[in-house]
Amino acid sequence: ETGVTQTPRHLVMGMTNKKSLKCEQHLGHNAMYWYKQSAKKPLELMFVYNFKEQTENNSVPSRFSPECPNSSHLFLHLHTLQPEDSALYLCASSSAGPDTGELFFGEGSRLTVL
Amino acid sequence: KNQVEQSPQSLIILEGKNCTLQCNYTVSPFSNLRWYKQDTGRGPVSLTIMTFSENTKSNGRYTATLDADTKQSSLHITASQLSDSASYICVVSANTGNQFYFGTGTSLTVIP
Numbered sequence A: 001e002t003g004v005t006q007t008p009r010h011l012v013m014g015m016t017n018k019k020s021l022k023c024e025q026h027l028g029h030n031a032m033y034w035y036k037q038s039a040k041k042p043l044e045l046m047f048v049y050n051f052k053e054q055t056e057n058n059s060v061p062s063r064f065s066p067e068c069p070n071s072s073h074l075f076l077h078l079h080t081l082q083p084e085d086s087a088l089y090l091c092a093s094s095s096a097g098p099d100t101g102e103l104f105f106g107e108g109s110r111l112t113v114l
Numbered sequence B: 001k002n003q004v005e006q007s008p009q010s011l012i013i014l015e016g017k018n019c020t021l022q023c024n025y026t027v028s029p030f031s032n033l034r035w036y037k038q039d040t041g042r043g044p045v046s047l048t049i050m051t052f053s054e055n056t057k058s059n060g061r062y063t064a065t066l067d068a069d070t071k072q073s074s075l076h077i078t079a080s081q082l083s084d085s086a087s088y089i090c091v092v093s094a095n096t097g098n099q100f101y102f103g104t105g106t107s108l109t110v111i112p
Helices: none
Strands: A004-007 A010-013 A018-025 A031-037 A044-050 A053-057 A064-070 A073-079 A087-094 A109-113 B004-007 B010-014 B019-025 B030-038 B045-051 B056-059 B062-067 B072-077 B086-094 B099-102 B106-111
Touching (some): A018 A087, A044 A064, A053 A064, B004 B086, B019 B030, B019 B086, B045 B056
Antiparallel strands (some): A004 A018, A018 A073, A031 A044, A044 A053, A087 A109, B019 B072, B030 B045, B056 B062, B062 B072
């Protein structure tokens, strides 16, 4: 257990569906992240939240919409996705500050878009 | 440009043998370097962290080295076990806050 919990672990959706991924951390961290992991590619940073404020949006298409209601919870709302969006979506948290040290990852949500 | 490159891309070894994975980076200003292990379908888990002043750090059968001058790191696995089969990812943190740079990983397969 890393202290970061993601649900659901697996999700299959059509291109017209709307779904959400949820992440919760119990580590007292103030920074939370969404990463996309596709086969044979480095992890791609999507969004960063520091103290509930979005500090980075890494040119992510608007069909991905993040929400951070508090420092412990992070959502990724999905709508009208494309098949190429199929990937493992990883949530992570870390302590905020200039030297943030370690990223703690959740187990990931495996998304398949049909 | 801040980059992290890992080699080899994949590796197959016999159970009980040793192996070494490589990581080269160009990240600046450097804060620390971590090796993560990622089992198939799971999230990455940290194995070791190396800061600028550290040359070697061990975690059981895993030993990481860092040469900050040449910007190279290695992860040595001793007496490999079947459970070592995973992807090993090198992650370099920049000293500018919340900046992490990922390698593409080395896929290790240990066979009996």
